[in-house]
Amino acid sequence: MPNKDAHIWAAATMELGALVCTSANPKCELCPVISQCNWRKNGYPKSELIRKSQDWHGTDRKCRGTIVQALRENESLTENALKKLWPDESQVEKALKTLIEDQLIQAIPRQRYRLPQ
Ligand code: SF4
Incomplete structure (x- = not known):
């Protein structure tokens, strides 16, 4: 180097x-x-x-991927619906925050999320 x-x-x-x-x-x-x-x-x-190899299951990356995949399959979803997809609600909250910061998802009114339009 x-x-x-x-x-x-x-x-x-x-x-x-x-x-x-x-x-x-x-x-x-x-x-x-x-x-x-x-x-x-x-x-x-x-x-x-x-x-x-990093164990993919349970990682923040897997959580983020699960959220993005769910939003690919749905026009938008509520935070509560997304929390039902993952066993750790705090990890979902963290993933939502970082996905928004990375501009990979959008927060829309009534605590709903969608992919960027
Ligand atoms: S082995 Fe990799 S680093 Fe070496 S010449 Fe081929 S492509 Fe280049």
């Missing part, structure tokens, strides 16, 4: 990993760092790291 402009390096490597150097199908012919790539030079050895 460079000492200067590390944020640019971080963004660039994330883009490289997302678009060019995917683990399942690296597109080496398009890669800007092909001449420096040891993984390719060594024949793409398998990683010895054990990948940890």
Whole structure:
């Protein structure tokens, strides 16, 4: 990582990993760092790291996804209706707040929510 402009390096490597150097199908012919790539030079050895996956169930992301999916399937829903979709009401309240801040849903009169129009 460079000492200067590390944020640019971080963004660039994330883009490289997302678009060019995917683990399942690296597109080496398009890669800007092909001449420096040891993984390719060594024949793409398998990683010895054990990948940890985040348990999706019960997470804030899952709660937010549940709300957005319900609003996709309905023109609008009340807060009470949305709270019935998830076991933790406080997590729904938090998800509604952050979804509004992220402009992924809209609050409309009478404590109803909908997708942006
Ligand atoms: S050359 Fe290396 S870094 Fe570039 S895409 Fe291929 S494997 Fe990934």
